[in-house]
Amino acid sequence: MSNPVLEAVEARADEIRALGPSNEALGRLDDQTAKILRDVGAIRMLQPKAYGGLELHPREFAETIMKIASLDGATGWVAGVVGIHPWEMAMADPRVQEEIWGEDPDTWIASPYAPMGLLKPVDGGYIFNGRWQFSSGTDHCRWIFLGGFLADGDGNRLNPPQSVHVILPRADYEIVEDSWDVVGLRGTGSKDIIVKDAFVPAHRVIDYAKVVDGSLAAESGLTNPAYHMPFSAAFPLGITAAVIGMCEGTLAHHLDYQRNRVQITGQAAKDDPYVLYAVGDAAAEIAASRAALLDNICQVYDMVAAGQEVSFARRAVGRRNQVAAAWRAVRAVDEVVARSGGNALRMDNPIQRFWRDVHTGLVHAIHVPGSVFHASALTDIGIEPPQGPMRSMI
Incomplete structure (x- = not known):
């Protein structure tokens, strides 16, 4: 295709x-x-x-x-x-x-989805306030998705909480300059966002629960199976794909660098069997990560296309495999970078930039393995995980 x-x-x-x-x-x-x-x-x-x-x-x-x-x-x-x-x-x-x-199909939309704002109801819509970190690519976007919680008329968060995604135009939020000073992925410009008393019409608010359970796609009349995939399968896809791609880039730069590198012992790196073993092992691990991510999303897509429900247990397996793919690929990168020699860490060598970037990508919340692995293990042995944080990203 x-x-x-x-x-x-x-x-x-x-x-x-x-x-x-x-x-x-x-x-x-x-x-x-x-x-x-x-x-x-x-x-x-x-x-x-x-x-x-x-x-x-x-x-x-x-x-x-x-x-x-x-x-x-x-x-x-x-x-x-x-x-x-x-x-x-x-x-x-x-x-x-x-x-x-409507006027420009190339209009970009930023995020983050973290529920860091409060949405207070008023006539015709809501008043929105909050501050968010990590709005990747935000300088090039003219609209934004922001996560928040619904509040009551007094501005107090509803109990139980009701999570929403709020859509705002660029005029309604502030990008905080100089708020992205980090060790890796510096070029993403993932800056802070501030919203102060923005009026949001009701049609620009999405009930997050309807995104998660798939009912919003059904209500929207969408027929492409891609839009009916679980949020927990679709949302991490671009993030983990980026991390694995960076790992592939690191490996490519390492191979290019090792081709003519002579080690301090006087031996050419290409003639060192230990270096070559590490390269082969890392390449296999990164390839396995790629295959696992792609296989998982294809399985989920095929299930949805066949009209099958993607159960919590299956979503947990998918998230487990997605998280493990990212960690496996980054561990492989560490093995080759440790064998790239000191000159690989010079600032004019792209290896060090890719190395910093993969580790920064790995710390995204979607790659935290603890609760995901825990929930997946419970479902594997036939025990339904309790409600709460253990289920929040599945």
Whole structure:
């Protein structure tokens, strides 16, 4: 099956790769990097066809993100994070879809989804306040998804909590400059966001529970199976694909560097069987991570396409495999970087930038293994995990 976006990325690979240092120096994607992503259609892969999207298979989305990230980590990360937002926007009220994409289908939507805001009801909608961290690619986006909780008329959070995703235009929130000073993925520009007393019409608020249980996709009349995948399968896909792609990029730079490297012992690295063993082992681990992520999303897609329910137990298995794939690939990177020699850590060597980027990507909340592995193990032995945090990202 032809993937036009992947083909376009491969045609501009040298440009994307060369812009990596500029992205990092700027602390956000270079404008030319963002232009390339628009040109190749990277953010429209999961966008509905009604608004200029491609509605590609999620496997094709993940494969493309891996390729972009193998060229530059920050570019792949932004493509993976911002690229998943059209998937949810396809389920949103048609009025907000028209507001965002009606005049320009290349309008990007930022996030984060962390429920750090409160939404107080008023006539015709809500008043929204909050502060969020980690809004990747936000400088190049004109709208945003922000997570929050519904409040009562006095501004107190409802009990039990009701989580929502709130959609705002760029005029209604502040991007906090100089709030993204980190060791890795510096080029993502994942800055803080502040919202102060923004009025939000009711049609720009999404009930998160309906996204999770799939009812919102059904209510929206969407027929493409991709939109009926569980949130816990779709949302992590671009993030983990980016991490695995960065690991592939690290390995590629390591191989290129080792080709002519002479070790302090005087032996050429290419003649050292221990170095070659480590390379082979790492390559196999990264390939296994790639295969596991793609196999999992294809299985979920096929289940949904066949009209089957994706049970909690199956979602837990999928999240377990997705998290494990990221950790396996990063451990493999550590093995090869430790054998790259001291010069690999010089700031003009891309190996060190990829190494920093993969570790920064691994600390995203979606890659925390504890509760995911715990819940998956319980379901494997036939015990339903209790309600609460253990289930929150499954």
